[in-house]
Amino acid sequence: MKLAILSRNASLYSTRRLVEAARARGHSVRVLDPLRCYMRIAPGGFAMRYKGRPVAGYDVVIPRIGASITRYATAVLRQFELMGCYTPNPSDAILRARDKLRSHQLLAAQGIGLPTTVFGDNPDDTADLLSLLGPPPHVVKLNEGTQGAGVMLTEKASASRAVVETLRGLYASFLVQEFVAEAGGADLRCFVVGDRVVAAMRRQAAEGEFRSNLHRGGEGFAAEASAEEQAVAVRSAQALGLGVAGVDLIRSARGPLVLEVNSTPGLEGVEGVCGVDVAGAIIDHVSFHKNYINQ
Template structure:
């Protein structure tokens, strides 16, 4: 198998592990910086060049696309798709997952449990918008934030209103959600590869913090996802069209609720906590897909 990994930095843990896993299985692999890829688009065909040389013939492309380069990097990935390469996470699926509002709409349409979410544009509707969620605390999230950035917890209606008005003044896109207190500042990251959860870890927020992201000081430990939680995680990834995903759930009194579906989940936290070869599972999955 001839494999390309789209990544800005070949030394990043996740990229490095994918390269190691691919080479250990005898595959040819190359890391391509998506910002150095450039394309020709014409009715007679699609082509790609990288640092002045043609790029072609890749069986599989695995995207490791950061949020800051989403637009350009997904265009590069789409070009590879049009040139016949398989990817576990198509460009349109990544765009669906990166847009929190769109992702929540698609998940809810499949009957997947979520915290109640509200979205609106006009300042005249702010009070009624907040009333749709019930009393605070409220969680306010930038629509395209990542790693816990742009996520705020407000304890009073006046604080919720102030944050909403501030974000609107900055022309930021955001959603407002109910706060699920019984989760206790913890969530469950289910790492989905294909039709199964290959690893799960519990992330606990640091003292005084409500965000459990490891980048925010959260602590990770191996976890056993229930059959229901695994089913929800797989359904969530499938609803967005992702073959590889990190699905973040919270355990609530009404069952597992999906917080987010990450299309470029990091491998370091989950491999370190669970001692599972997640990179190898990804390589095995894409290898089987192109051999079918």
């Protein structure tokens, strides 16, 4: 199998591990910086070049697309798809996952549990919008934030209104959600590959912090996801069209609630904590599906 990995940096842990896993299984693999790929688009003639040379003959492309380059990199990925390449995470699925509002709407439409979420645009509606959530604390999230950036906790109604008004003044797109206190500052990252959870990690927020992201000082522990949590994680990834995803859940009194579905989950934390060859599981998954398609 000839495989391409779209990544801006071949030395990143996740990219490096995917390369190692692919080569260990006898596959040909190359890392391509998506910002150095450029395309020719014409009826019946999709073509791509990379640093002056044609890009062709790849069977599979695995995207490792950072949020800052989403628009261009998903266009590159779409070009690969139009050229006949298989990808576990199609371009449209990545775009669905990156838009928190859109992904929450799609998950809710499938009956998947998530924190109650409100969204509105007009300042005249702020008080009524917040009333739909009930009393604070509230969690305010930028619609396209990553790794805990752009997530704020407001403990008073006046603070919620002030944050909402500030973000509107900056023309930012954001959501407001209920704060689920019983989660205790912890969440569960379920790493989904295909139709199963291959590893699960409990992340605990640092003292004085409500965000459990490892990039925010959170600590990770190997965890056992329940059958219900695994089913919710897989359904969430499938609802957005993702074959590889990091699904973040919180344990609430009403069952598992989905916080986010990450289309480019990092491997370092989960592999280090759980001791699972997640990179190998991803390569095995894409290899199986490419062979199935060719049959």
